[in-house]
Amino acid sequence: MPFETVEVPAIRPYPVVVGPGLDLGGIVSDTIEPGPCAIFTDSMVGPLHAARVQGALEGAGWTVLGTIEVPSGESSKSIEAYADALGRLARLGLTREGTIFALGGGVVGDLGGFVAGTYLRGVDLVMLPTSFLAMVDSAVGGKVGIDLPEGKNLVGAFVRPRLVAADLDWLATLPEREISNGLAETIKMGLLSGADFFDDLGLIGAARAGDLDALLTLVLDSVSFKAMVVAEDELEGGLRAILNYGHTVGHALEAAADYNLQHGQAVAVGMLVAASLSRERFDRDLTDVHEDLLDAAGLPHRVPGVPLERALLAMGRDKKRSAADGSAWHRFVLLEEIGKPVRNVPVSGEEVSEAIGARVE
Ligand SMILES: NC(=O)c1ccc[n+]([C@@H]2O[C@H](COP(=O)([O-])OP(=O)(O)OC[C@H]3O[C@@H](n4cnc5c(N)ncnc54)[C@H](O)[C@@H]3O)[C@@H](O)[C@H]2O)c1
Ligand SMILES: [Zn+2]
Structure with missing residues (x-):
């Protein structure tokens, strides 16, 4: 099977x-002149693939000067590491002429x-994503x-890979389960995109079974969509x-569960909450469409045991909330229709509480 290439039309493509x-x-070597480099990986991926x-x-x-291996898992996204x-x-x-190859999942x-x-002040970066989430x-x-002890992803930059x-x-x-987690993001983008990408979500079952054509299609769809955005x-x-x-609520659920909840599971339920808020706003019920896709991906419809009060508190702290009038209104990305996302939809605290409440017990 031949490989395929998507060009990301960034400031530096x-x-x-x-x-x-x-x-x-x-x-x-087609893209970068060979030279000195280091491989950056984690303790799970390194022994398997480095x-x-x-x-x-x-x-x-x-010339590979060495391999830097960090412990597998989110805790490696720390100031110390x-x-x-x-x-x-x-x-x-x-x-300065060196290159770093980041071989691993999203953490690496x-x-x-x-x-x-x-x-x-910056050396060349090549991303070698090994998890499905990192690829898509x-x-x-x-x-x-x-991350900081105060929260996830609080320190960072925009760094384009070569x-x-x-x-x-x-x-x-x-x-x-890591394939399922990554599929949550693919489902998210397929719903946002609509059209052929949405139809390709029918390949989720085959992708989970390891079918390379299905995996290739879903990775290319996701990368192309994200590249376009x-x-x-x-x-x-x-x-x-x-x-x-799906992330406004997803992040809050993760925090409310003290991060003992997989990101993909949290986003799955976050999308279902967004679907029910969308139904109230746009009178179009996409809940079944969401649930069928999540079933195919092996993702849950609810996360019992996550305390609603804690989720709502975390929502209040979400940095993406619009606090213009200081009230408990939240700003959501909702779906008017498959392929028709609407940004910045104000939703009241009561509506959010009701929609999340239906999914955490
Ligand atoms: N920069 C962004 O735009 C962006 C977007 C989404 C998520 N993220 C970040 O990505 C991270 C999550 O990424 P992730 O889900 O890949 O987590 P991860 O990097 O922790 O990988 C998940 C697990 O799979 C293992 N693994 C990865 N590839 C493997 C392989 N081929 N074989 C065996 N084991 C393998 C890892 O060691 C780890 O245990 C989070 O920190 C999140 O904040 C960043
Ligand atoms: Zn995500």
Whole structure:
């Protein structure tokens, strides 16, 4: 099966190459002159895939100075892990001409990308996403960063990679629930996009079964859609906010569950809440459409046991809330119809409480 390329028309455009069995050495060296580099990865992905990536790069003339491995999981998006990674790069002797390859899921991409964007005021970054979520979402768009004890993603920057290369073979080792988590973002974008992408969501079952054609189609659809949105609004002044569909409530549910809830599950339920708010606003009921897609992806319809009061409190703290008059109105991305998102819809605290309440017990 041949690979496919999507060009992200950012301020500085970059290609996203997707396919099984990628000739990584050749693809990378077509975009960047081989030179010194470091591989950035985590403790799960490193032992599985770093040696082959290193071999492919060295075979194409790259000098791999070392591999920096952080513990797998969100806790590596910390100031401590960031500082440690910078120190290790300096000790490896990576210079301004060097390249960082971020091989891993969204955690590695966000942390490795922030390191690449700030070490020596920025070295070249290549994203090698290995989780489904990273392939369809986080590796594209240029947002990188880390967490603070005070909250997720509070420190970061826009750092454009030179190249994104997603080898679908990497997904063979990914735990099944991580495919489901990534599918939450694909479903989100398919609903926002409508048209052919929405129809392709019928491939979710095949994708979960590991069908490479289905995976390729869904990754390409997602990347193309996100690339289009990002091209319109790279620095998030407007349109890019539609990508928060399901996330206003999703983030609040994650916080209310002390992050003992998978992001994909939280977003799944967040989208269902948005669907019921959309029904009230636009008199069009897309709840069944949402539920069928979530079923196909192995995602839940509700998250019992998440305290409603805590979710509402977290909603109040959400940085995306419009606090113009200080009242408990929230701003939502809703769907007037499949493929017709509406931004900035004001929703009252009572409506939000009712819609979330129906999904947390
Ligand atoms: N920058 C953005 O635009 C953006 C967008 C969405 C999410 N994110 C961030 O992405 C992160 C979530 O990303 P994620 O879901 O990929 O999490 P993750 O990076 O923690 O990966 C999930 C798990 O899968 C493992 N893994 C990854 N690839 C694997 C493979 N091929 N085989 C076996 N195991 C593998 C990881 O080690 C980890 O345990 C969050 O920190 C989130 O904030 C960023
Ligand atoms: Zn998300």
